[in-house]
Amino acid sequence: MQLKNNIAISENGFIFDPNTGESYSLNPIGTEILNLLKEKKTDDEIINFLNEKYDSDKLTIEKSLNEFYSFLQEYNLSEND
Amino acid sequence: MAKLPFERPIIKKINIGVPNKIGMKTEYTPITEIDGVSVKQMIKEYGSPVYVISEKTIRETYKKAYSAFAVRYPKIQFAWSYKTNYLNAVCKTFHQEGSWAEVVSGFEYDKAIANKVKPQHIVFNGPDKSREDLIKAIKNQSLIHIDHFDELYTIISLTSELNETPKVAIRVNMDTGVYPQWSRFGFNYDNGEAWDALNRIMISKKLDLIGLHAHIGTYMMTAEAYKIAGQKLSDLAVKLKEKYNHTIKYIDFGGGFASKNTLIGAYLPGSDTCPSFDDYAEAITSSIINSKIKPDDFPTIMLETGRALIDDAGYILGTVLANKKLADGSNSTVIDVGVNLLFTSFWYEHQITPAQEFSPYTENTTIYGPLCMNIDVIRRSANLPIMKKGDNFVISRIGAYNMTQWMQFIALRPKILMIDLKGNVHIIRENEKLKDIVSMERTPEHLNNFDV
Numbered sequence: 001m002q003l004k005n006n007i008a009i010s011e012n013g014f015i016f017d018p019n020t021g022e023s024y025s026l027n028p029i030g031t032e033i034l035n036l037l038k039e040k041k042t043d044d045e046i047i048n049f050l051n052e053k054y055d056s057d058k059l060t061i062e063k064s065l066n067e068f069y070s071f072l073q074e075y076n077l078s079e080n081d
Numbered sequence: 082m083a084k085l086p087f088e089r090p091i092i093k094k095i096n097i098g099v100p101n102k103i104g105m106k107t108e109y110t111p112i113t114e115i116d117g118v119s120v121k122q123m124i125k126e127y128g129s130p131v132y133v134i135s136e137k138t139i140r141e142t143y144k145k146a147y148s149a150f151a152v153r154y155p156k157i158q159f160a161w162s163y164k165t166n167y168l169n170a171v172c173k174t175f176h177q178e179g180s181w182a183e184v185v186s187g188f189e190y191d192k193a194i195a196n197k198v199k200p201q202h203i204v205f206n207g208p209d210k211s212r213e214d215l216i217k218a219i220k221n222q223s224l225i226h227i228d229h230f231d232e233l234y235t236i237i238s239l240t241s242e243l244n245e246t247p248k249v250a251i252r253v254n255m256d257t258g259v260y261p262q263w264s265r266f267g268f269n270y271d272n273g274e275a276w277d278a279l280n281r282i283m284i285s286k287k288l289d290l291i292g293l294h295a296h297i298g299t300y301m302m303t304a305e306a307y308k309i310a311g312q313k314l315s316d317l318a319v320k321l322k323e324k325y326n327h328t329i330k331y332i333d334f335g336g337g338f339a340s341k342n343t344l345i346g347a348y349l350p351g352s353d354t355c356p357s358f359d360d361y362a363e364a365i366t367s368s369i370i371n372s373k374i375k376p377d378d379f380p381t382i383m384l385e386t387g388r389a390l391i392d393d394a395g396y397i398l399g400t401v402l403a404n405k406k407l408a409d410g411s412n413s414t415v416i417d418v419g420v421n422l423l424f425t426s427f428w429y430e431h432q433i434t435p436a437q438e439f440s441p442y443t444e445n446t447t448i449y450g451p452l453c454m455n456i457d458v459i460r461r462s463a464n465l466p467i468m469k470k471g472d473n474f475v476i477s478r479i480g481a482y483n484m485t486q487w488m489q490f491i492a493l494r495p496k497i498l499m500i501d502l503k504g505n506v507h508i509i510r511e512n513e514k515l516k517d518i519v520s521m522e523r524t525p526e527h528l529n530n531f532d533v
Binding site: 024 | 088090467
């Protein structure tokens with residue numbers, strides 16, 4: 001998953017898409033994932049990072065991450081592969 | 082270092098414009114226990130989903146309702162509405178508190194008798210009383226509320242056959258200023274039909290007319306309607322006194338008090354808009370006190386309140402099965418409680434509260450039940466805390482109708498627990514098993530052999 005380059009992310013979980021003018025809000029873990037995506041981390045790296053930090057198994061994290069990605073695609077915040 | 086609790090990542094589009102009237106945040110703290118008993122422990126021990134009834138809440142609600150009336154009027158009698166919840170443990174709790182029984186079928190009548198309610202303390206309502214039901218009720222001197230002329234004449238014909246004088250009331254329907262007007266039950270006041278029925282009863286001299294009854298509707302959001310009903314019923318009582326010097330022993334106001342649940346589409350939550358027991362009591366008692374009925378003849382006020390007495394005492398505990406994104410991009414959550422167990426979700430926006438800690442973040446989601454049926458929707462567009470697969474939740478205020486109107490459809494019905502006053506958990510109805518369902522089936526012999 002690759003975020004569009006010009007997406008602006010604030011520290012407290014607001015994002016702005018200059019392409020459409022739309023704003024979005026995130027919960028803290030959502031913000032964390034977007035920042036990791038900005039840093040060009042791979043999915044495996046993100047899953048490992050979250051697994052280290054949060055009390056959940058990798059499968060649940062992977063499923064949640066994929067679901068989150070599907071919303072990023074829905075809102076056109078990701079680059080098309 | 083201990084790991085942090087995991088919450089599903091979410092993203093919400095911010096819509097600028099008119100504030101969302103149904104977007105109010107409703108859940109602030111999790112429900113981790115009911116009457117001191119851990120929700121998660123009950124799920125672990127008795128399965129998910131599972132119904133829970135709080136005996137404490139039943140008794141407290143009853144006392145609150147009773148005292149609202151008793152401080153305003155000297156003669157009050159509640160009769161527990163069996164159809165609202167006829168689990169024996171629930172009925173017997175109300176009977177211990179002093180409630181008589183109000184039944185609407187032969188089955189419910191037999192249940193009340195089996196629960197050891199005195200037959201003369203059973204109010205028998207409803208449009209379907211078979212000849213056998215009526216014979217039983219007449220012999221037992223139960224209070225028969227006549228619904229239509231066919232029933233009246235059946236009862237009159239039975240009096241000579243049985244050589245008994247049945248104790249009867251008539252059910253009266255009327256315009257009380259609310260919409261829709263319930264006119265299918267009983268005799269109409271406004272067109273003179275009720276007065277006609279009363280005259281026929283009095284002239285027959287075969288029946289003991291002891292009461293008048295009206296059940297003006299359900300989930301009545303204004304107490305004023307009961308005042309109008311009281312005025313009209315009092316008017317009939319006064320006319321009976323004038324014409325026949327006959328005194329009515331009770332006026333039964335039926336049920337219909339709203340619970341604090343929120344109706345689908347309501348702008349404000351039910352807890353803010355529904356009248357209190359005091360509001361209903363004030364309207365009802367003042368309608369009798371201010372009528373032309375002489376104080377010595379004041380009838381007992383009978384109440385068949387069901388929903389408002391039991392809704393708050395009922396919970397269903399369940400588990401999140403899945404989260405999924407729908408084709409239109411909206412979010413949905415699948416839970417193990419469906420409309421088969423929560424019939425009232427067709428008209429209420431039920432309160433769904435997580436049973437574990439949650440963050441202040443919410444998401445808009447549609448809550449689906451587990452049934453393979455499109456109609457299985459528990460909440461449409463609910464703004465709820467973020468829950469993930471395996472999380473538990475509590476749906477509150479579900480004590481009325483769900484344990485009688487439930488369906489054995491697709492899945493088997495779960496256990497029902499009651500938490501007593503000391504915090505002990507009792508199974509008051511076992512979960513269904515396959516053998517319970519198939520035990521009533523009979524398969525023709527020629528269908529037994531096949532090879533697939």
